[in-house]
Amino acid sequence: MIAPAFASKAILSWPRTKRDALPLALWTAQEIAAATGGVASGDFQCANVEMDSRDVRPGDLFVALKGEAMDGHRFVEKAFAAGAPAALVDRPVDGPHVLVKDTTEALHALAHAARERADAVRIGVTGSVGKTGVKEAIFAALERSSRGQAHRSVRSYNNHVGVPLSLARMPARSTYGVFEMGMNNAGEISVLTEHVRPHVAVITTIAPAHIENLGSIEAIADAKAEIFAALEPGGAAVIPADSPQYGQLLAAAEAKGARVLSFGRSPEANVRLLDAIPAANGGSLVTAQIADRRLCYTVAEPGEHWVSNSLAVLGAVYAAGGDLGAAGLALAELGGLKGRGARHQISAAGGKALLIDESYNANPASMRATLRQLGHTPSTRRIVVLGSMKELGDFGPDFHAQLAEPILEAQVDHAVLVGEEMLALARHLGKQGEAMLGKGLSFAHCDGPAEAIAALQEYGLAAGDAILVKGSNSVGLGKLVDHFTSRV
Incomplete structure (x- = not known):
């Protein structure tokens, strides 16, 4: 045990850097005006920047967009x-303010000023699946090793407003900044990456999300590869080696002069998975090779997709000059x-049931990944509440309908299907019946979350059940999660 006096002396003698001399306030009136x-x-001084009056806290500069x-x-x-x-x-207005011609343009200018004043390594993260989780893991790793001087976009602030807002919130003392970038159409990420100008650009994976707007997987890969467009000179591209679109992403990165770090199971991957076995906590114990280093670490989050995500995290941290040991601890x-992926113990007949909250987003790849993980989750019964996957168009x-296969493989006992698009799966399950599903999967189709709550209650939850809730955010299954997690 460290003696208190010794600990205090160690803290006081911690080496100071140029960043420690920078002001603590995020913005002053003069800085905003300039x-x-x-x-x-x-x-006046501000501690944060906010665009939604409902989220304003004391110290927040309110941007009236x-x-x-x-x-x-x-x-x-x-x-x-x-x-x-x-x-x-x-x-x-009545009250302290900075008067500008256009508040949207002013927010962009504030974002660019924040980017330029902070001597921070900027990491941009995009991908069809997993970008928010990977962003959070990269941030956790870099924050741990930088004395708390890492910054990231919160929640899913990854669009034309969220990215500049996240940049404007970056303190001058930041050593690292991690920014998520999302898109629905071609050309959108190229605008976002011009704001961030990343030193490291990460693509988690390519999957048929937003295929309604883009038309093909190849077009989706091109849209995601826009993140390389404003990569800083000498910057790194972290891309999935196991993706069928790897060659396409590699060509796009090299065309921008990027230093490429690939990750995956491929023998040619720069961050290569050597082994992964189940861990006692439900996650995975992973061994990976990166450059001349072999790392063994635990991933707390369950599922094969998180094993792959962890490799992307290592690649990003390595490219940013971060601490790989801290990355391993953060992943654990x-x-x-x-x-x-939040997991909740909820009330059920005879005790507790596990509810897995994946209600924010869904596409064919993430649906299959989470259903696969459900199949490995110890439980008495397996129940799914699946909401429609949006922006798939004619596909x-x-x-x-193809979700029937992973549902079968996961040995699901009961399915509640929510939304008009889920009728295709309901019809498929109905046609196949017990001939396809063996023991006979029961299912119900509902129009919305209120009806789904009633259907789940009618089926009845029992101790030992595992319930997966997953769908596109617009379906509103978060209301179902809130309903069942709020019960005592």
């Missing part, structure tokens, strides 16, 4: 009442995120 070309009404249906200026007074010290506005401690009916 960055945006606006006019400050007076002196204007959209097609809503104008943030209507909520300036509410933001002040919640503790905002100032607002970024395009018209004079990472917990499931709300809507993305949708086939992709939904």
Whole structure:
């Protein structure tokens, strides 16, 4: 045990860096005005930047954005009442503010100023599946090894508003910044990567998400590869070696002069999986090779997809000059995120049941991965609540019907199918019957979450059940999760 006096002395003698001399406030009035070309009404300091008045906390600069249906200026007074010290506005208001011509352009300018003032290694993360979890794991690894001087985009702030907002929130003292980038259409990631200008660009995987808009897997790969467009000179591209689109991604990265780090099971992968076995906690014990180093570490999150995700994390941390040991520790401690793998013990007849919350997002690849993991989850019965997978267009009916196979392999006892698109799966299960599903899977089709709650209650939950809830966020299955997790 370290003596208190010795510990205090060690803390006081911790080596100082140039970053320690930087101001603690995120933004001052003068800095905001200089960055945006606006006019400050007076002196003030801000600790954060927020665009939703409902989320404003004391110290937050409120940015009054204007959209097609809503104008943030209507909520300036509410933001002040919640503790905002100032607002970024395009018209004079009562209260401290910076007046600019256009608040969206001003937010972009503030983001770029934050990017330029922080001597931080920036990591961009995209992919069809797993980008939020990988982003969180990279952040956890870098925060651990940088004395808390890592920054990342929170939640899924990965679009044309969320990315610049996340950049504007990056403190000047940051050593690392980790930013998630999402898209629905071609050309969107190229805009986002121009904001971030990453030193390291990560693509987790390529799968048929948003295929309705893009038309093919190859087009999806091209859209994801846009993340390399604004890669800083000498930057690194971290890409999946086992993907059928690996050659396409490799060519796109090399065309931008990237230093490529591939990850996967392939013998040619730069971050190569050597072995993975189940761990006692339900995760995996992984052995991987990266450069001349062999690493053995635990991944807390269950499933083969998280073994692959962990390799992407190692590649990103290695490319960013981070600590691989810290990355291993972070992966061992990472917990499931709300809507993305969080596990809950809920009340059921005779005791407790396990509810796995994957309600935030779904596409054919992630559906198969989570169903596969459910099949390895110890339980008395396995129950799934599956919501429609959106943005699949004409491919949708086939992709939904094809879920019958992984449902069978997972030995599911009962399925609640939610949403119009899930009718294709319901019809397929109905036609196949016991001839296909052996013991006879029971299922119900529902229009929405309220009906799904009733259907699950009618079926009845018992101690030892494992219930997987997964669907596109717009289906609203988060309401079902909240309903069952809130019961005592």
